[in-house]
Amino acid sequence: MKFTVDKQEKYTILKLHEEKLDSSVAPQLKSELITLHAEGVKNIILDLSEVKYTDSSGLSALLVGNRIVNESDGIFIMSRLSDHTMKLVKISQLDGVFNILPTVEEAVDAVFMYEIEQELQSDEDDDED
Known part of the structure; x- marks a missing residue:
């Protein structure tokens, strides 16, 4: 599987350099996502701009x-999905499960908003104690 990882302080961008997210790639993607998580990465942005085709095993990895x-x-955000991948997500009724945004920039903004919300929630919980 060809991919690049861009680690930032609050998030990591994983960009897939594959045309197909299928059974030949999905296990490696799962493994990489689990590894990133194990390394302490909390927020992942998955850039799927080069992926033209996704099947059920790819969906499983997501x-x-x-x-x-x-x-x-x-927060796990997918960005720049192809029409085919988006159609598969909608057919599978997972568009309400996944966080999907049109651009990586919007995904980065969403991570920061999520982090602010988490901090506010944490402060509220502390105030209640």
Whole structure:
């Protein structure tokens, strides 16, 4: 699987350099997402701009990424989805499950907004104690 990782303080951008997100790539993507999470990455932005085709195993890898990040109070955002991938997500009724934004820049903004909301929530919880 060809990809690049851009680690920032509040988020990491994982960009897939593959045309197909299918059974030949999905296990490696799952593994990379799990590794990033294990390294302490809390917020992941997945740039799918080069992916033209996704199948059910690719969708499964995306769900794994979404689940592990959400379980650790992070945010998993997918950006720049192809029409085909977006159609598959909608057919699978996962458009309400995934955070999907049109650009990486919007995804970065969303991470910062999410972080601010988490801090405010944490402050409110502290005030209640």
